[in-house]
Amino acid sequence: MSPEVGAREAGARRTREALLTAAAEVFVERGVQAPIRDIAARAGVGVGTVYRHFPDRAELVIAVYRHQIDACVALADELEDASEPGRALEEWIGAFVEFLVTKHGLGVALQSDDAGFQSLHSLMLDKLVPACGVLVDAAVAADELDPSVTAYALMRAVGNLCILGPGYERDDAKAMVVRLLAGCRLTDGRSEPAT
Amino acid sequence: MSPEVGAREAGARRTREALLTAAAEVFVERGVQAPIRDIAARAGVGVGTVYRHFPDRAELVIAVYRHQIDACVALADELEDASEPGRALEEWIGAFVEFLVTKHGLGVALQSDDAGFQSLHSLMLDKLVPACGVLVDAAVAADELDPSVTAYALMRAVGNLCILGPGYERDDAKAMVVRLLAGCRLTDGRSEPAT
Amino acid sequence: MSPEVGAREAGARRTREALLTAAAEVFVERGVQAPIRDIAARAGVGVGTVYRHFPDRAELVIAVYRHQIDACVALADELEDASEPGRALEEWIGAFVEFLVTKHGLGVALQSDDAGFQSLHSLMLDKLVPACGVLVDAAVAADELDPSVTAYALMRAVGNLCILGPGYERDDAKAMVVRLLAGCRLTDGRSEPAT
Amino acid sequence: MSPEVGAREAGARRTREALLTAAAEVFVERGVQAPIRDIAARAGVGVGTVYRHFPDRAELVIAVYRHQIDACVALADELEDASEPGRALEEWIGAFVEFLVTKHGLGVALQSDDAGFQSLHSLMLDKLVPACGVLVDAAVAADELDPSVTAYALMRAVGNLCILGPGYERDDAKAMVVRLLAGCRLTDGRSEPAT
DNA sequence: TATGAATGAGAGTTCATTCAT
DNA sequence: CATGAATGAACTCTCATTCAT
Numbered sequence: 001m002s003p004e005v006g007a008r009e010a011g012a013r014r015t016r017e018a019l020l021t022a023a024a025e026v027f028v029e030r031g032v033q034a035p036i037r038d039i040a041a042r043a044g045v046g047v048g049t050v051y052r053h054f055p056d057r058a059e060l061v062i063a064v065y066r067h068q069i070d071a072c073v074a075l076a077d078e079l080e081d082a083s084e085p086g087r088a089l090e091e092w093i094g095a096f097v098e099f100l101v102t103k104h105g106l107g108v109a110l111q112s113d114d115a116g117f118q119s120l121h122s123l124m125l126d127k128l129v130p131a132c133g134v135l136v137d138a139a140v141a142a143d144e145l146d147p148s149v150t151a152y153a154l155m156r157a158v159g160n161l162c163i164l165g166p167g168y169e170r171d172d173a174k175a176m177v178v179r180l181l182a183g184c185r186l187t188d189g190r191s192e193p194a195t
Numbered sequence: 196m197s198p199e200v201g202a203r204e205a206g207a208r209r210t211r212e213a214l215l216t217a218a219a220e221v222f223v224e225r226g227v228q229a230p231i232r233d234i235a236a237r238a239g240v241g242v243g244t245v246y247r248h249f250p251d252r253a254e255l256v257i258a259v260y261r262h263q264i265d266a267c268v269a270l271a272d273e274l275e276d277a278s279e280p281g282r283a284l285e286e287w288i289g290a291f292v293e294f295l296v297t298k299h300g301l302g303v304a305l306q307s308d309d310a311g312f313q314s315l316h317s318l319m320l321d322k323l324v325p326a327c328g329v330l331v332d333a334a335v336a337a338d339e340l341d342p343s344v345t346a347y348a349l350m351r352a353v354g355n356l357c358i359l360g361p362g363y364e365r366d367d368a369k370a371m372v373v374r375l376l377a378g379c380r381l382t383d384g385r386s387e388p389a390t
Numbered sequence: 391m392s393p394e395v396g397a398r399e400a401g402a403r404r405t406r407e408a409l410l411t412a413a414a415e416v417f418v419e420r421g422v423q424a425p426i427r428d429i430a431a432r433a434g435v436g437v438g439t440v441y442r443h444f445p446d447r448a449e450l451v452i453a454v455y456r457h458q459i460d461a462c463v464a465l466a467d468e469l470e471d472a473s474e475p476g477r478a479l480e481e482w483i484g485a486f487v488e489f490l491v492t493k494h495g496l497g498v499a500l501q502s503d504d505a506g507f508q509s510l511h512s513l514m515l516d517k518l519v520p521a522c523g524v525l526v527d528a529a530v531a532a533d534e535l536d537p538s539v540t541a542y543a544l545m546r547a548v549g550n551l552c553i554l555g556p557g558y559e560r561d562d563a564k565a566m567v568v569r570l571l572a573g574c575r576l577t578d579g580r581s582e583p584a585t
Numbered sequence: 586m587s588p589e590v591g592a593r594e595a596g597a598r599r600t601r602e603a604l605l606t607a608a609a610e611v612f613v614e615r616g617v618q619a620p621i622r623d624i625a626a627r628a629g630v631g632v633g634t635v636y637r638h639f640p641d642r643a644e645l646v647i648a649v650y651r652h653q654i655d656a657c658v659a660l661a662d663e664l665e666d667a668s669e670p671g672r673a674l675e676e677w678i679g680a681f682v683e684f685l686v687t688k689h690g691l692g693v694a695l696q697s698d699d700a701g702f703q704s705l706h707s708l709m710l711d712k713l714v715p716a717c718g719v720l721v722d723a724a725v726a727a728d729e730l731d732p733s734v735t736a737y738a739l740m741r742a743v744g745n746l747c748i749l750g751p752g753y754e755r756d757d758a759k760a761m762v763v764r765l766l767a768g769c770r771l772t773d774g775r776s777e778p779a780t
Numbered sequence: 781t782a783t784g785a786a787t788g789a790g791a792g793t794t795c796a797t798t799c800a801t
Numbered sequence: 802c803a804t805g806a807a808t809g810a811a812c813t814c815t816c817a818t819t820c821a822t
Contacts, residue, residue: 008802015803035795046804051797121361148370156363157371160355168351175343176352182381183374202822207785230812241787246814248785402781425816436783441818511751538760546753547761550745558741565733566742569768576767592801597806620791631808636793638806 016053018043023064024103032061032109058119061109068099069127076131086144089135090181093158096132097177100162101170128155149184211248213238218259219298227256227304227312253314256304260315263294264322271326281339284330285376288353291327292372295357296365324350344379406443408433413454418493422451448509458489459517466521476534479525480571483548486518487567490552491560519545539574601638603628608649609688617646617694617702643704646694650705653684654712661716671729674720675766678743681717682762685747686755693748714740734769 022043026034036057040047054060075095082088100106109117132151139145161176217238221229231252235242249255270290277283295301304315327346334340352375357368412433416424426447430437444450465485472478522541529535551566607628611619621642625632639645660680667673685691694705717736724730742765747758 012802036797037795040805046806047797048799048805049803052802057796146374149374152362153367153371156360156367157356160358161352163355163358165351167347172348172351176348176375179341179344179378179381180371180375181378183376183378186374186377203783203785206822210785231814232812242813243788243815244786252813405782426818427816430784437818438784438820439782442781447817536764539764542752543757543761546750546757547746550748551742553745553748555741558738562738562741566738566765569731569734569771570761570765571768572771573764573766573768576764593804593806596801600806621793622791632793633795633809634807642792 012053015043015045015049019045019050019053019060020064023060027061027064027106028103032057032106056119058117061106061117062120062123065099065103065106066123068103069123072096072099073127073131076135080134080138082138084144085135085138085142086185089139089145092132092135093154093177093181094174096128096155097158097162097174100159101164101173106159124155125152144185146184146186154184207248210238210240210244214240214245214248214255215259218255222256222259222301222304223298227252227301253312256301256312256315257318260294260298260301261318263298264318267291267294268322268326271330275329275333277333279339280330280333280337281380284334284340285373287327287330288349288372288376289369291323291350292353292357292369295354296359296368301354319350320347339380341379341381349379402443405433405435405439409435409440409443409450410454413450414493417451417454422447448507451507452510452513455489455493456513458493459513462486462489463517463521466525470524470528472528474534475525475528475532476575479522479529479535482522482525483544483567483571484564486522486545487548487552487564490549491554491563514545515542534575536574536576544574597638600628600630600634604630604635604638604645605649608645612646612649612691612694613688617642617691643702646691646702646705647708650684650688650691651708653688654708657681657684658712658716661720665719665723667723669729670720670723670727671770674717674724674730675763677717677720678739678762678766679759681713681740682743682747682759685744686749686758691744709740710737729770731769731771739769 019039023039026039026042030038036050037047039060040050043050050060054063072092072095076092079088079092109120129152132155136145136149136151136154140147140149157180158177161180162173164170164173214234218234221234221237225233231245232242234255235245238245245255249258267287267290271287274283274287304312324347327350331340331344331346331349335342335344353372356371356375359365359368409429413429416429416432420428426440427437429450430440433440440450444453462482462485466482469478469482519542522545526535526539526541526544530537530539547570548567551570552563554560554563604624608624611624611627615623621635622632624645625635628635635645639648657677657680661677664673664677694702714736717740721730721734721736721739725732725734743762746761746765749755749758
């Protein structure tokens with residue numbers, strides 16, 4: 001019986017992968033709020049199958065982005081002991097931004113307080129914020145970041161800056177994030193560099 | 196005849212005000228996409244009355260925020276000839292932020308590419324962007340702003356930073372905007388202050 | 391007081407006329423089911439005024455067409471004693487058709503069993519059918535009409551034939567009515583002329 | 586897997602049939618414009634089910650009448666080479682009338698220029714009119730029909746004559762159609778049989 | 781009498797979600 | 802496990818009708 005089960009499990013895994021691929025595409029094209037049915041259709045499965053694998057939309061969103069999230073966490077681990085904590089933070093935020101602007105719609109999802117995105121929010125809190133926090137702490141310790149900047153607020157801000165629209169494209173968002181970071185390097189939130 | 200008409204018109208105006216108040220509240224609580232019925236109920240009127248006064252949602256949204264938008268435009272006019280263009284821009288952005296974080300939901304509305312918010316977007320383009328543009332230009336001319344910063348992108352960025360959520364409240368948004376502006380003062384978008 | 395009352399009555403009559411004119415136009419353009427509000431707007435009055443003058447839509451429809459209906463009745467009176475009853479009926483039906491195809495939408499109204507058009511139907515029954523009936527009887531008596539043809543059925547049939555549409559215009563309807571009448575002249579409903 | 590799918594498909598087909606039956610009944614009782622909800626209720630299903638099977642009203646109307654339309658087309662094919670083209674046309678029109686008066690409401694639907702009945706109209710144009718046209722042409726060629734009669738106008742006229750109402754029932758409509766056809770056999774549209 | 785603001789029932793339509801097969 | 806038919810709540814929008822002024 002075990003082989004059959006194995007086969008079934010393999011099939012289920014394939015279905016799951018197909019769903020993740022389909023969802024990623026649909027999220028890019030129509031946003032994270034796209035009808036479940038569209039995702040099911042894109043994946044070539046029935047809607048029930050989507051619900052079986054991902055009981056609610058947030059879990060699907062999380063699953064879609066988990067790889068990138070994990071990659072961000074891994075990157076933070078690598079950068080943790082960098083000699084220039086400020087640069088390290090910049091690099092990490094750069095990767096995070098790349099992720100956000102590529103996966104159109106995640107920015108909106110991240111800021112949505114729509115019930116049902118709670119778990120997405122939790123994921124960010126649980127994984128990304130701590131990962132970012134290490135780098136933030138290091139930068140603060142090295143006197144390369146305003147100590148009043150928290151990892152959480154920084155990520156929200158960066159996430160928000162990555163909500164694109166007509167006339168505000170990827171490069172605009174990236175430039176704004178760079179400027180925000182530059183502003184965060186100053187020793188306080190006031191507009192003048194330390195004299 | 197005039198008094199009767201006046202009375203009816205006054206009643207209609209009162210209804211209109213009630214709708215604007217109700218809409219503003221509902222927008223704060225549930226977002227600009229809140230059901231028309233909820234707004235009607237909050238105002239204590241029937242749905243038809245909402246449609247009579249505001250044929251589509253965008254007009255209601257615009258009406259709700261028009262006062263503040265006009266105030267922003269007026270403020271820009273005042274600040275136009277300020278001796279310190281950088282400070283003037285900061286002050287104006289500060290007022291804009293105050294407006295955005297007070298009227299929770301407008302941030303989302305402004306970035307929504309949802310059809311039906313076209314007119315809201317147009318309003319911003321037609322009024323706010325030019326108003327801001329004058330101050331931006333002055334600041335650039337005074338060498339107090341990175342010339343690559345455009346009024347439109349700046350407003351989008353600021354608007355995005357003002358999308359609040361649990362754990363990212365008004366003060367966080369304000370601080371981030373201040374940092375962004377500080378970053379924009381530097382002569383380029385790179386992360387190092389001029390050495 | 392009498393002059394004022396007279397003035398008021400005159401004003402009311404003028405309003406009534408304006409409504410009839412407006413309704414006739416709107417009926418032609420958008421059918422008898424056109425929104426009451428449109429008719430009020432066309433007449434330059436408030437909706438309440440329409441309801442004051444014509445408590446329900448059918449009464450308005452009736453009033454709009456009453457002149458022509460009366461004219462049809464009068465024409466029937468004239469033709470009553472014609473020497474050629476068959477020709478007389480043809481002529482009368484011709485006038486009726488002219489009326490129907492000119493007043494676009496009446497055909498639909500006449501056949502509508504929509505509640506609320508009962509009185510329109512009654513008007514037809516009370517005035518037009520008897521008027522037509524006299525001519526029908528005369529034609530039958532002169533052996534110029536199939537005796538099985540009733541005035542009511544004939545008028546319904548003619549009314550239906552006058553429901554126009556794209557590709558079936560006035561002239562088509564007129565030609566069909568002529569053919570129907572020709573068919574009614576034969577001594578029975580079968581397709582062959584009496585041999 | 587096939588049996589399960591088969592069972593579901595069978596259920597869907599049964600639902601579809603129930604919808605067609607319900608729609609046919611509702612169309613008879615309240616016209617083709619009857620609320621979708623009423624049709625759903627009559628069929629004992631939810632509104633969503635109606636939309637699943639028939640995305641818009643026109644498709645439902647078409648589906649309801651498609652059998653009969655196809656039957657009419659088939660009959661025309663059979664009658665195409667009849668020795669007496671005039672009789673053949675009569676027979677075909679008789680069948681068409683039988684269809685129209687049985688499915689009360691189609692007459693109204695056919696003449697409705699309401700947007701959304703375009704496809705119904707197209708169906709008639711594409712299938713019924715050509716089918717009828719063959720018989721009309723044959724009848725004209727055999728000198729048994731007024732050459733100025735077109736298939737389209739004839740069908741419109743017949744369709745209109747089949748719009749029933751109180752006091753104008755099936756038999757009245759049938760008799761009138763017979764008379765109209767008799768009138769069409771004459772060599773012109775004028776009222777006198779050939780002398 | 782005239783007005784038109786307000787009402788709210790009713791119709792169309794979408795989509796998340798369930799569940800029998 | 803997968804399926805997709807069915808459900809029905811929720812939303813938008815229209816318009817006939819009432820009624821205070």
